[in-house]
Amino acid sequence: ERRGSPPASRPSWMTSPALGLLPVALCAGALLALTRRSWTTRRWHTPLPILRDDREYGSQTVALAAVVSEKDQDPLLEDASAKTRQQIVEEAFLKDLETQGEMLGLSRDMWTKMQSPARYLGNELGAFHKQWESVDVRMALAYPEIYEVGISNVGHIALYTAINREEDLLCDRCYLPLPDMAAVLEEQEKPLFAVESQRPLGDFDTIGISLAYELGGCNCIHMMHLGRIPKTWKERLEQEPDGPFDPSKGSHPLMFAGGPTATGNPEPFADFFDFFAIGDGEDCLPEIGQCLKRCREERLNRVDTLFKLCTEVTGIYVPMFYDQAPGWGGAVFPIREGVPERVLRRVSTPDPSAQFTLQPYLPAVHDRLTVEIRRGCTRGCRFCQPGMLTRPARDVEPEKVISAVEEGVREMGYNEFSLLSLSCSDYLALPSVGLEIKNRLKNENVTLSLPSQRVDRFDDNIANIIGGTKKSSITFAPEAGTQRLRDIINKGLTNEELLRGVKTAFERGWSTVKLYFMIGLPGETDADVLGIAETVKWLQKECDTRKRKLKVHLTISNFTPKPHTPFQWHTVSSSDFERKQRMLKRAFRNLKPGSCKVNYTPFRISAMEDFIGRGDRRLCAVMLKAWENGAQNDAWWEGTDEAFASWDKAIEDSGLTWKYRQVEDGEWDVLEKLGDERYRGQGGHGKGRIDRGVLQEERLDRPLPWDHINTGVSKFWLKSDLQRAMEAVTVPDCSHHVCSECGVCGDDFGDNVVVEPPPLPAFDGTCEKDIAKTQKVRIKFAKLGSMACVGHLDTLRLMERAYRRAALPISVTGSEFNARPRVTSALTLPLGWTSESEILEIVLTKHMDVDDIKTQLNAKMPDGMPILDVEEFPLYHMTGKLRESVAEVVSEHELLVQVALDPVAQDAPDAPDADDADDAAAPGGPRDVDWRAVAQATLALPELQLEKTSKRGKTQYFDARRQLLGLEHVPEAQLPAHKGFA
Numbered sequence: 001e002r003r004g005s006p007p008a009s010r011p012s013w014m015t016s017p018a019l020g021l022l023p024v025a026l027c028a029g030a031l032l033a034l035t036r037r038s039w040t041t042r043r044w045h046t047p048l049p050i051l052r053d054d055r056e057y058g059s060q061t062v063a064l065a066a067v068v069s070e071k072d073q074d075p076l077l078e079d080a081s082a083k084t085r086q087q088i089v090e091e092a093f094l095k096d097l098e099t100q101g102e103m104l105g106l107s108r109d110m111w112t113k114m115q116s117p118a119r120y121l122g123n124e125l126g127a128f129h130k131q132w133e134s135v136d137v138r139m140a141l142a143y144p145e146i147y148e149v150g151i152s153n154v155g156h157i158a159l160y161t162a163i164n165r166e167e168d169l170l171c172d173r174c175y176l177p178l179p180d181m182a183a184v185l186e187e188q189e190k191p192l193f194a195v196e197s198q199r200p201l202g203d204f205d206t207i208g209i210s211l212a213y214e215l216g217g218c219n220c221i222h223m224m225h226l227g228r229i230p231k232t233w234k235e236r237l238e239q240e241p242d243g244p245f246d247p248s249k250g251s252h253p254l255m256f257a258g259g260p261t262a263t264g265n266p267e268p269f270a271d272f273f274d275f276f277a278i279g280d281g282e283d284c285l286p287e288i289g290q291c292l293k294r295c296r297e298e299r300l301n302r303v304d305t306l307f308k309l310c311t312e313v314t315g316i317y318v319p320m321f322y323d324q325a326p327g328w329g330g331a332v333f334p335i336r337e338g339v340p341e342r343v344l345r346r347v348s349t350p351d352p353s354a355q356f357t358l359q360p361y362l363p364a365v366h367d368r369l370t371v372e373i374r375r376g377c378t379r380g381c382r383f384c385q386p387g388m389l390t391r392p393a394r395d396v397e398p399e400k401v402i403s404a405v406e407e408g409v410r411e412m413g414y415n416e417f418s419l420l421s422l423s424c425s426d427y428l429a430l431p432s433v434g435l436e437i438k439n440r441l442k443n444e445n446v447t448l449s450l451p452s453q454r455v456d457r458f459d460d461n462i463a464n465i466i467g468g469t470k471k472s473s474i475t476f477a478p479e480a481g482t483q484r485l486r487d488i489i490n491k492g493l494t495n496e497e498l499l500r501g502v503k504t505a506f507e508r509g510w511s512t513v514k515l516y517f518m519i520g521l522p523g524e525t526d527a528d529v530l531g532i533a534e535t536v537k538w539l540q541k542e543c544d545t546r547k548r549k550l551k552v553h554l555t556i557s558n559f560t561p562k563p564h565t566p567f568q569w570h571t572v573s574s575s576d577f578e579r580k581q582r583m584l585k586r587a588f589r590n591l592k593p594g595s596c597k598v599n600y601t602p603f604r605i606s607a608m609e610d611f612i613g614r615g616d617r618r619l620c621a622v623m624l625k626a627w628e629n630g631a632q633n634d635a636w637w638e639g640t641d642e643a644f645a646s647w648d649k650a651i652e653d654s655g656l657t658w659k660y661r662q663v664e665d666g667e668w669d670v671l672e673k674l675g676d677e678r679y680r681g682q683g684g685h686g687k688g689r690i691d692r693g694v695l696q697e698e699r700l701d702r703p704l705p706w707d708h709i710n711t712g713v714s715k716f717w718l719k720s721d722l723q724r725a726m727e728a729v730t731v732p733d734c735s736h737h738v739c740s741e742c743g744v745c746g747d748d749f750g751d752n753v754v755v756e757p758p759p760l761p762a763f764d765g766t767c768e769k770d771i772a773k774t775q776k777v778r779i780k781f782a783k784l785g786s787m788a789c790v791g792h793l794d795t796l797r798l799m800e801r802a803y804r805r806a807a808l809p810i811s812v813t814g815s816e817f818n819a820r821p822r823v824t825s826a827l828t829l830p831l832g833w834t835s836e837s838e839i840l841e842i843v844l845t846k847h848m849d850v851d852d853i854k855t856q857l858n859a860k861m862p863d864g865m866p867i868l869d870v871e872e873f874p875l876y877h878m879t880g881k882l883r884e885s886v887a888e889v890v891s892e893h894e895l896l897v898q899v900a901l902d903p904v905a906q907d908a909p910d911a912p913d914a915d916d917a918d919d920a921a922a923p924g925g926p927r928d929v930d931w932r933a934v935a936q937a938t939l940a941l942p943e944l945q946l947e948k949t950s951k952r953g954k955t956q957y958f959d960a961r962r963q964l965l966g967l968e969h970v971p972e973a974q975l976p977a978h979k980g981f982a
Contacts, residue, residue: 137206142220159171172197237302263276265709324617350394375394577607779842
């Protein structure tokens with residue numbers, strides 16, 4: 001790439017407005033044939049839809065042949081082997097002329113200007129595409145986060161699969177669009193759509209939104225706004241037409257929410273949703289769909305439909321049938337006869353086979369196969385809401401886990417998998433299951449990772465199963481810096497167990513360990529806070545050797561009290577969080593430089609989470625005003641000052657500043673009397689008890705906004721456990737010890753299910769990287785239709801997983817830490833361009849017939865990316881030297897550019913050169929220009945100075961004439977019978 005000075009002048013034909021996009025098109029034309037060393041200069045111009053066809057790539061030439069783009073997945077590619085390349089290209093080209101390159105009613109130019117447009121296409125491997133008219137009920141699952149976050153959520157995928165497994169139900173997905181897509185939708189006056197059917201959200205019968213955290217409420221409101229759906233259930237009810245509920249006849253969809261935040265306390269969001277699904281959804285959501293089907297058959301209206309839902313489907317809470325009583329602390333009570341007084345939380349058995357049915361083309365936040373091994377946790381950590389909301393604990397049968405991982409790795413092509421649970425180490429079969437999986441997939445080049453786990457259970461058996469072809473990270477969560485505080489929160493971890501676990505990890509090869517701690521816990525003193533730094537220093541001292549040093553990555557979170565936990569009555573002041581963070585920062589300065597990296601959670605985020613998480617219906621107005629003020633993506637920690645300004649104004653406008661100040665200033669330290677000797681034991685007649693007797697704390701008996709949600713854990717038990725926290729008494733895990741009588745186990749929620757661990761199999765050793773280079777093949781494939789919106793790096797990732805699904809023996813590099821497959825691409829295809837000649841070169845460890853490679857790969861490729869040809873090439877020169885890769889041998893390629901003309905322009909452009917002006921200019925406008933003369937004059941130019949903008953925003957100039965090997969005009973009459981198609 002050459003950088004030159006700005007050209008002194010340019011021919012008038014290059015700047016004529018009559019040509020519209022012609023200057024851009026000629027810039028692309030100036031790159032018709034690029035030498036390999038300067039091909040990256042294509043990036044400066046606006047991508048145009050292009051279809052490439054190779055010619056003689058075996059002799060180091062690649063040619064581009066035609067311009068195509070498509071609106072939808074092209075059915076003509078379903079049987080690519082039955083059609084010639086000429087037929088594929090011609091049909092695709094003609095279809096593009098018909099649709100003008102549009103998808104979803106948006107021009108191709110709009111799509112290519114978006115960041116990663118593939119997130120909106122719904123064409124992932126495993127996506128369900130049911131016929132709209134073939135089902136009775138149409139549901140959509142909306143995730144109020146960007147695609148990469150939502151597609152990583154195991155529950156989101158499991159619910160999507162569970163609904164679509166019902167023949168008479170349809171379920172599509174929708175994600176929060178990035179600002180660029182949201183702006184396009186607003187500008188084009190188009191509503192937010194579901195990615196599979198590409199239909200507006202308003203067309204669906206019901207839409208479920210996942211509430212995974214407190215600050216996601218504004219994102220939910222924003223999605224309703226983009227979908228042109230009224231934001232509150234009252235507005236939707238007011239606009240409901242007379243007669244049966246039917247979105248096809250003007251009804252708005254029934255909006256509902258689920259997820260941990262909705263289950264814990266739905267009241268701060270009650271105005272926005274018609275109903276809530278409380279608890280696990282795998283059984284509940286299909287039942288909702290079937291109930292809606294019956295409601296439609298009975299021709300029920302909107303209100304009666306909701307009444308039938310909450311009376312026939314367990315776990316459904318409909319806010320319109322409950323009201324907040326003044327003076328009762330925000331608690332709500334039924335106002336319609338027949339609805340449940342307390343809504344029962346649903347409990348489902350985890351199904352690993354339903355949790356990995358989708359494979360995204362974009363890199364997800366957790367870009368790996370994830371299989372749930374245990375749902376629920378009975379450890380009893382007093383700060384942990386998920387541990388209380390997911391009881392009882394339910395282990396998955398070991399053979400189901402093993403089969404799911406084995407099937408998932410081979411069917412989805414992942415090279416990394418994770419076993420998921422709130423506490424993986426409490427799955428007693430983990431060592432046996434992990435070793436069996438490692439043994440079965442020993443030659444698959446896969447890596448196992450585990451989420452944060454119990455450090456006291458980490459041993460050599462677990463260390464054997466973690467890792468693979470690359471070293472995964474390891475994370476422990478001591479939570480508190482002293483033994484005293486860990487007993488108060490019932491962590492059940494001693495200093496000796498902490499050291500043994502960290503030391504085992506260090507000795508087994510992990511030089512960096514991630515540790516999670518919290519500050520602001522009930523009963524915490526400054527000594528407990530400083531104990532975090534002292535613990536890290538002690539661990540490093542015990543683990544460091546002369547040759548290796550332990551590095552620690554710390555995350556310091558602020559404790560946020562959650563509903564349905566023993567600490568649900570507690571509050572911490574923001575000023576106390578700020579003071580403790582400053583204290584820790586000073587303490588960590590005494591550690592060795594570079595030995596410890598610390599991240600802190602913003603304390604204002606924690607205060608806002610607490611304010612919303614334990615709020616009542618009055619917060620609905622605050623949330624709506626905050627969204628109107630611009631609050632969105634508040635938990636991303638980006639632009640926090642603007643987000644807090646929006647919330648502060650909304651709180652003030654709603655008259656709840658006093659309530660927020662209570663949270664921010666710390667309303668009540670529930671362990672303020674910690675150490676008072678009058679509080680003792682479980683003495684008879686309530687003597688020495690915080691929940692009854694002469695020392696009873698009346699504030700514990702006040703109604704709470706979430707009392708109508710029956711999670712199974714009794715309020716009496718929560719108060720009793722708070723008493724035990726005051727005495728620093730730990731409670732053992734009831735899954736493996738005596739029952740703690742929390743109230744969950746029984747007919748409504750079931751009992752703990754703990755499987756017996758199978759015998760520990762012999763460890764066959766880690767995977768041996770197969771670095772042999774036996775055969776080199778070049779694979780040519782097409783990239784058509786909506787697949788043009790999948791970027792180059794994502795295409796390479798897609799192809800890599802296709803090779804794994806096709807069981808091709810790909811050779812890998814010999815890297816000790818991260819072995820990569822030997823795959824090379826010829827050229828990068830810009831986003832939005834379609835192609836009929838993408839070339840990848842792979843090296844195999846075993847020799848295979850090229851026809852078998854083509855057949856096996858075609859069976860695993862997505863629609864729009866057929867394998868067209870596979871050829872074998874020698875690995876070595878006759879001298880024994882390794883031959884160059886395909887990326888090194890490409891010398892030139894040819895583009896065919898479709899020029900877009902300005903229909904308004906009337907004046908013809910001047911010829912590029914005065915000598916050719918008479919030939920090029922014509923009175924009839926741009927379409928009458930002698931383009932052949934323009935091409936000849938361009939080739940006659942000594943230089944062709946063009947400009948581009950660098951990634952840093954600087955304007956750069958380069959001479960495109962040096963890269964231009966040829967330029968000719970192809971009349972429309974000759975398309976698509978141009979030589980590139982022949």
